[in-house]
Amino acid sequence: MISPEFVYALMGVLLVGAAVTALRRAEDPDRRLKGLFWGAFGLSFVFGSELPDWANGAVVVLLAAIAASGRLRRSSATASARAPDRPRAATPSAARLFAPALAIPLLTFALTLTLPRIATPAGPLVEASRAAPICLGLAVLGALALALALLRPAPGEALERSGDLLDAVSWTAALPQSLAALGAVFAVSGVGDQVGRLLGGVIPPGQVFMAICAYTGGMALLTVLMGNAFAAFPVMASALGVPLLVRRLGADPAVVGSIGMLSGFCGTLLTPMAANFNLVPSALLELRDRYGVIRAQAPTAVVLFVGNTLLLYFLAFRPHG
Amino acid sequence: MLSLLGLLVVVAGFALRLNPLLTVVLAAFASGLGGGQGPVQILSEFGRAFRDGRTVSVIWVVLPVIGLLEGHGLRLRAQDLISRLRRASAGRLLLAYLALRQVTAALGLTALGGHAAMVRPLIAPMAEAAAADAGPVEIPPALREEVRAHAAAADNVGAFFGEDVFVAFGSVLLIQATLRGLGVRVDSLALSLFALPSALLAFAVHGGRLLRLDRRWRAAAGETAAS
Numbered sequence: 001m002i003s004p005e006f007v008y009a010l011m012g013v014l015l016v017g018a019a020v021t022a023l024r025r026a027e028d029p030d031r032r033l034k035g036l037f038w039g040a041f042g043l044s045f046v047f048g049s050e051l052p053d054w055a056n057g058a059v060v061v062l063l064a065a066i067a068a069s070g071r072l073r074r075s076s077a078t079a080s081a082r083a084p085d086r087p088r089a090a091t092p093s094a095a096r097l098f099a100p101a102l103a104i105p106l107l108t109f110a111l112t113l114t115l116p117r118i119a120t121p122a123g124p125l126v127e128a129s130r131a132a133p134i135c136l137g138l139a140v141l142g143a144l145a146l147a148l149a150l151l152r153p154a155p156g157e158a159l160e161r162s163g164d165l166l167d168a169v170s171w172t173a174a175l176p177q178s179l180a181a182l183g184a185v186f187a188v189s190g191v192g193d194q195v196g197r198l199l200g201g202v203i204p205p206g207q208v209f210m211a212i213c214a215y216t217g218g219m220a221l222l223t224v225l226m227g228n229a230f231a232a233f234p235v236m237a238s239a240l241g242v243p244l245l246v247r248r249l250g251a252d253p254a255v256v257g258s259i260g261m262l263s264g265f266c267g268t269l270l271t272p273m274a275a276n277f278n279l280v281p282s283a284l285l286e287l288r289d290r291y292g293v294i295r296a297q298a299p300t301a302v303v304l305f306v307g308n309t310l311l312l313y314f315l316a317f318r319p320h321g
Numbered sequence: 322m323l324s325l326l327g328l329l330v331v332v333a334g335f336a337l338r339l340n341p342l343l344t345v346v347l348a349a350f351a352s353g354l355g356g357g358q359g360p361v362q363i364l365s366e367f368g369r370a371f372r373d374g375r376t377v378s379v380i381w382v383v384l385p386v387i388g389l390l391e392g393h394g395l396r397l398r399a400q401d402l403i404s405r406l407r408r409a410s411a412g413r414l415l416l417a418y419l420a421l422r423q424v425t426a427a428l429g430l431t432a433l434g435g436h437a438a439m440v441r442p443l444i445a446p447m448a449e450a451a452a453a454d455a456g457p458v459e460i461p462p463a464l465r466e467e468v469r470a471h472a473a474a475a476d477n478v479g480a481f482f483g484e485d486v487f488v489a490f491g492s493v494l495l496i497q498a499t500l501r502g503l504g505v506r507v508d509s510l511a512l513s514l515f516a517l518p519s520a521l522l523a524f525a526v527h528g529g530r531l532l533r534l535d536r537r538w539r540a541a542a543g544e545t546a547a548s
Contacts, residue, residue, distance in 0.1 A: 007379055014382060048372040054361060057368025061346055068343040091394035094402060101390055101442060104383055108432040133379040136432070143386045151393050161388025166381070171342050177378045178345045181370035182331075185349050188366065189356045191328055225328055230492070234499045242503040254511035257496040258485060262519045265481040272335050276380065279341065281436040281473035285445055287466055296467070296474035300527045304482075307522045315515065 001122045002115075004130050007137035008045045014162055015042025021163025028075040037066045038166065041174055060178055067171035074168050092151055100147035107139035108132075172283040176276040179227050186226060195222055196239030208249055209313060215240045216309045219260050220267035227273025229264030236260060251316035259312040266308065269301035270294060327352025383438050391442060399443050400450035411452035411468050412535020415475045416528050418444050422479025423524060427486040434476055445472040452538050460542050468538065475531070482523035485516035 019038035025031050044051070044059045066072065112135045118125040126134050144158065166173055186192065199218040203210050218240060222232035241260055245251040268274045271294070278293050289295065330351040334344025346367075353363030387395075403409050425433045433439075445468075452468045453460050485492050493512045500507050 004376065007382065008375055010382055011375070011378060014385065044372070045375060045378075048375060051372075053365035053368040053372070055368065056372045057364035057366075060367060060371050061364070064340070064342040064346040068340045070340075091397055094398040097390050097393060097395045097398050100386055101395065101438075104386060104438050105430075105433040105435075109430055112432070132432075133376050136379060137382055140382050140386055144389075147386055147389050151389065153389055153393070157392065158385040158389045161392045162384035165384045165388045171340070173378070173381060175341055175345070176380075177371060177374045178342060180374035180377045181367055182327075182345050182349050182352075184370035184373070185352055185363075185367055186327060189327070189352050191325060191352065194325060195328075225331070230495055233496065234502075237499050238503055242500065242505055246505055253500055253505045254507045255515050257500055257507055258512045258515040259519060261492060261496055262482070262485060262516060265485075268481065269477060272341065273331070275341070276377065276436075277477050280380075281440060281476075282470070284436055284441045285469045285473060287470055289466065289470075292466060292470035293473045293477070296470040297477060300474070300478055300523070300530060303526050304519070304523055307526070308519055311518050311522070315518070 001120065001124075002126050002134055004133055005049065007133045008048065010137050010140070012042045012046035014159070015039070015045065015166075017159035018042070018163035018166040021160050022075075022167065025075055030071040030073070030075070033066055033069070033071050034075075034167070037063060037072060037171070038163075060174075060181070063171070063174050064178075067174075072170040074170065096150040099150065100143045103143040103146055104136075104139050107142050108136050111135035111138055168286060169280070169283040172275065172279055175279055179273055179275050183226050183228055183231050187231060192222060192226065192232065192235035193239070195225070196235045199236075200239045200244070203244070208317075211240070211244050211249060212313050212316070213309060215245055215256070215260060216263035216305065216312060219264040220270075220305055223264040223267030224271040224273065227268075227271055227275065229261060229268055232264050232267070233261055236264075245316065249317075252318065255312060255316040259308050259315070263305060263308045263312075266301045266305040269297040326355035380435070380437055387437060387442050395442050396446040399446045403447045403450045404454060409451045409454075410535050411448045411471075411538050412531045412533075414448050414451050415444075415471055416531045416535075418472070419475040419479045419524065419528060419531065422476055423483035423520065426480050426483030427520065429487045431480060431484055434480060436473060436476060440472050440476050444476070445469045448472045452542060464538060464541050467534075471531070471534065475527070478523055478527045482516075482520045486513050486520055488513045 015038050019035045019042060022028070022031050022034035022038060028034070040059050040062055044056060048056055112131050115126040115135060116124050116128040116131050147153075147158075196218065199214050203214050215236060219229070219232055219236045222235060223229045226232055237257070237260065241256050242253070245256050246253045268277060272279055272291065278297075279290065282290055282293050287293070327348045330348040331344060334347060335341065349367045350360070350363055353366065354360075358366075403414070422434045425431070448468050448471070449465055452464060487493065488509050493509050493516075496512055497507055497509050
């Protein structure tokens with residue numbers, strides 16, 4: 001049985017490697033703070049399951065404090081910033097470079113399909129519900145082996161380069177996980193239910209179009225606030241979708257379910273709370289505007305929201321069984 | 322009611338452009354304090370949720386491979402590939418990527434794409450190269466930024482409005498399970514079928530925008546050449 005701890009160990013190696021790379025940048029005045037940031041983050045992966053809960057919480061607080069200090073700016077001393085462009089003749093062929101890159105998604109997919117089907121005495125080799133991260137980790141190891149064979153890089157170069165990439169994205173690396181944790185805390189304190197109840201109280205009875213707008217609008221709004229349409233859906237479905245649209249107004253539940261979720265996705269396109277879709281890419285692509293991706297998506301999101309609301313209105317009340 | 326305090330802190334934090342990590346921690350504490358919890362209890366709950374959320378950060382595990390490939394010239398080769406396609410322009414390239422991402426997501430291949438694994442190393446440099454090729458001189462940095470942002474946007478729109486069409490995906494299964502918990506049975510096939518009109522609308526809307534942007538980008542690159 002391969003457990004997710006295997007992938008967390010890989011993350012630990014990656015992050016501690018980034019800490020070491022940061023500490024080695026002699027010209028960087030912030031190197032100790034960066035080393036502490038990546039080191040703490042990395043250890044939380046390796047030892048997270050053994051540490052008491054408050055210790056994991058303390059790690060996040062530490063990461064946030066370091067991030068807020070503003071000292072995690074990208075260093076000009078990273079290898080990619082210093083290295084001159086390799087002459088074209090010395091650059092490996094496209095095939096050698098694309099093969100490991102494409103190997104990642106292809107291997108992940110292949111492994112996700114096969115590993116959960118392999119039975120061992122202790123159960124499936126990989127549990128289907130935990131398959132995705134484990135298969136990604138294995139695929140990365142495979143792609144790395146391929147890259148090492150095709151490119152013959154210097155030892156430690158892969159870890160050093162990933163350390164430089166992490167230096168570029170800096171604290172956003174911890175943002176998706178922190179937001180997911182916040183979402184869980186919100187869910188426990190019933191934040192979503194309260195918003196759902198507030199919205200439910202605003203609709204005059206019998207008004208079909210208003211009910212639909214409240215439902216799709218509520219999905220989008222709650223997704224914007226929680227950063228996650230999957231978290232918003234159960235709340236809106238129980239507050240409005242099922243009791244009002246399906247039961248009282250007789251809407252087709254498949255339409256209510258499907259288009260409701262898609263209205264939530266319109267919200268995902270607009271919110272910084274969906275960090276892995278909106279803030280991480282702007283850090284990865286080194287955009288000057290942190291909200292650049294959201295800006296690019298916003299017109300599409302608004303038009304699709306209106307479109308989805310209308311689609312729901314026209315499709316939900318067709319005669320159905 | 323007071324636990325909504327956390328939501329307020331989140332909104333205020335982002336509006337005031339505080340560091341988002343700091344905003345998250347403050348919001349967690351506000352939410353807990355509003356709900357009458359003590360600081361140690363909040364720290365523990367938040368810590369447990371953080372520990373349980375480690376799966377979310379696993380996307381970073383691709384960085385050593387991507388870093389290595391970039392260090393050995395991946396971007397250069399990606400740009401070479403684009404220069405060889407005569408009809409390639411940034412907008413049309415991103416339109417093709419939108420279609421590819423949406424169709425593969427609808428077939429369940431959501432792993433084929435993504436910001437760390439595909440947009441940064443391949444799609445964004447290709448789109449930038451296509452935009453730059455439209456004119457003989459350097460394109461302005463603002464244009465470069467916009468093209469890159471749209472590479473990420475195409476990935477998101479394609480993934481979101483393709484994955485609900487896939488019958489066995491988490492999204493469809495979650496909707497079905499949630500509704501079942503509320504006493505309503507839906508057929509997963511019906512769920513995926515009703516995702517189709519939205520998927521087509523998404524492609525039409527975002528694709529149309531990309532084509533219009535393409536014209537503006539090519540004109541901007543041409544203008545830079547003329548000035």
